[in-house]
Amino acid sequence: MIKPHILYGMAGSLYTGKVRAYMRQNHIPFVEQKAGGKRFTEQIVPKVNRWIIPVVETPGGELFQDGTVILDHFEASAASEKSIYPQTPVMRAVAHLFELFGGEGLLRPAMHYRWNFDAVNLPFLRDTFRDVLPDGLGPEGEAAAFDHASGRMRKAAVAFGVTPETFATVEESYADFLGRFNAHLQQTPFLLGGHPTIGDFGLFGPLYPHLARDPKPLHLMQTSAPRVFRWTERMNMAETFIDEEMEQADGKLFADDKIPGTLKSLMEFVADEYLREITAHVEFSNEWLEKNSEVDPSKMRLGRGIGMTSFNWRGHEITTAVMPYRFFLLQRLTDWVDGLDRPDQQLVRALFAETGLEPILDLKTSRRVERKNHLEIWAD
Numbered sequence: 001m002i003k004p005h006i007l008y009g010m011a012g013s014l015y016t017g018k019v020r021a022y023m024r025q026n027h028i029p030f031v032e033q034k035a036g037g038k039r040f041t042e043q044i045v046p047k048v049n050r051w052i053i054p055v056v057e058t059p060g061g062e063l064f065q066d067g068t069v070i071l072d073h074f075e076a077s078a079a080s081e082k083s084i085y086p087q088t089p090v091m092r093a094v095a096h097l098f099e100l101f102g103g104e105g106l107l108r109p110a111m112h113y114r115w116n117f118d119a120v121n122l123p124f125l126r127d128t129f130r131d132v133l134p135d136g137l138g139p140e141g142e143a144a145a146f147d148h149a150s151g152r153m154r155k156a157a158v159a160f161g162v163t164p165e166t167f168a169t170v171e172e173s174y175a176d177f178l179g180r181f182n183a184h185l186q187q188t189p190f191l192l193g194g195h196p197t198i199g200d201f202g203l204f205g206p207l208y209p210h211l212a213r214d215p216k217p218l219h220l221m222q223t224s225a226p227r228v229f230r231w232t233e234r235m236n237m238a239e240t241f242i243d244e245e246m247e248q249a250d251g252k253l254f255a256d257d258k259i260p261g262t263l264k265s266l267m268e269f270v271a272d273e274y275l276r277e278i279t280a281h282v283e284f285s286n287e288w289l290e291k292n293s294e295v296d297p298s299k300m301r302l303g304r305g306i307g308m309t310s311f312n313w314r315g316h317e318i319t320t321a322v323m324p325y326r327f328f329l330l331q332r333l334t335d336w337v338d339g340l341d342r343p344d345q346q347l348v349r350a351l352f353a354e355t356g357l358e359p360i361l362d363l364k365t366s367r368r369v370e371r372k373n374h375l376e377i378w379a380d
């Protein structure tokens with residue numbers, strides 16, 4: 001029998017969802033162990049240098065942390081029959097855009113619909129959070145540990161810009177997103193055509209473990225965006241479901257010169273929702289790097305965030321946490337485009353300009369973000 005990989009995670013974890021879906025779709029034998037377990041706490045956390053999920057342990061005992069790093073590891077061994085990295089210039093750029101936006105740009109609805117509807121969600125969340133608690137705590141111990149964990153997550157929601165002043169706008173904006181994605185999925189089984197790409201896996205993080213699993217947003221998605229719900233099922237299963245859209249797509253991605261209007265509409269959404277935020281974060285980081293130039297930033301241990309910055313989001317002045325990890329994902333987009341020859345760059349730029357996103361292609365931090373020992377670091 002083949003020794004399985006181990007996925008350390010949690011059913012309700014945004015980033016674990018992305019990895020689990022990939023491993024299922026690509027028939028990688030694995031068992032999932034709850035992150036509250038003894039082995040994770042005692043053996044894995046010290047090696048990945050912080051409490052964070054997902055972590056994958058290979059049959060040979062090698063550890064990988066970070067959803068994108070894990071997917072890259074599997075792709076390097078050609079685990080997927082059709083690579084999740086499109087080969088054509090425009091499709092690949094769009095895939096990286098949604099890898100970034102999916103993983104990092106939908107945290108407001110993901111956190112709002114989890115943490116601000118206690119009357120509907122709380123019994124479910126108390127139960128699902130048992131995945132990150134040690135065994136044997138008993139009802140009182142579990143209740144206290146849940147209060148501690150959920151208290152941290154409620155604070156994280158605020159750090160992503162979810163406050164009573166923004167609740168209504170978060171809901172309107174998410175409804176707009178759902179409407180656009182639902183319309184897009186009426187013509188295509190996956191974001192970019194006939195098979196999933198890194199863009200789908202990015203979006204799947206918020207859209208399944210939070211928004212298609214917690215009771216409040218699950219109901220909202222099923223009743224207002226059934227095709228998006230269907231896509232979450234498609235993404236999360238090992239078998240292929242052949243329906244009319246799958247037949248028509250015939251396993252192919254969109255051609256670079258035939259981008260559907262519904263995909264452009266989703267890109268316009270990204271421009272409205274996220275461009276100002278990522279721009280403000282890059283500007284904050286460049287000032288931060290300038291101020292911290294006497295100490296060698298590449299020797300610093302970076303926390304998840306390096307500070308907070310404010311910007312205008314849909315008419316609200318909001319303040320959100322600046323997280324270097326996001327630049328690691330942004331670089332994947334900008335590196336790809338910078339590496340293209342001039343005519344291909346122009347093709348990508350034309351689509352990004354048409355959808356209001358061209359400035360994202362020129363956003364750069366003055367030092368690159370890399371990963372070492374499972375942590376983000378500023379490169380030399």
Ligand SMILES: N[C@@H](CCC(=O)N[C@@H](CS)C(=O)NCC(=O)O)C(=O)O
Nearest residue numbers: 013014015051052053054066067068
């Ligand atoms: N960039 C990381 C993010 C992982 C992440 O934030 N995981 C959450 C759970 S969904 C976590 O471990 N949070 C614990 C914490 O921040 O204390 C990845 O893609 O793996």
